[in-house]
Amino acid sequence: MKSIPQVSGFRIASPIVSGILWAIIWLAAGTLLVSLLLYSSSMNENEIVPWVFGVHGFASFCGGFVSARRSGRRGWYIGLATGFLYALIVLLSSYLANDIGWTVRILSMLGICCAAGAFGGMLGVNTGSAGKRR
Structure with missing residues (x-):
């Protein structure tokens, strides 16, 4: 008898799409x-x-x-x-929702997301099972 995860068979093939999905969850x-903190x-x-910058950095790190x-x-x-890509998705949705303009905050968020994502990638590649099989 197969377990439930093997029966469903749903898996995201692209690692980047999977990372963006987890970043959005975080x-x-x-x-x-x-x-809740603000309330x-x-x-x-x-x-x-x-x-907010910390939340975006942590989400990008996890992604x-x-x-x-x-x-x-x-x-x-x-x-x-x-x-x-996570930062572009967030900025695109922010632009469409609020018609934001280009400021230093946008460039700093883009830099934070890229740096945190790269650092998370450096740590994540060493924990995966794909690197141990080679």
Whole structure:
């Protein structure tokens, strides 16, 4: 008898798409946490910017980690690509929702996401089972 994960057979083939999916999941969890922090404390919305950058950096780190782990090679490159695509998706959705303009914050978020994704990729490629089989 086969277990449930073997019966369903659903698996994302691309490591970058899998990493972006996990980054979005961690973004949702971080957004919920920051929203609860903003609601339960006396913090203003102007003081929340470092927390938002931290959530995006952590989500990009996790996405780069997962994508490089799934890829099994070129960790910093796969992680950097995942972080860059994640940042572009977030910026595109922000632009479409609020019609934001280009500021230094956008470039800093892009840099944070790319650096965190590359660092996560460097760590993730060394934990994957694909590198041990070679």
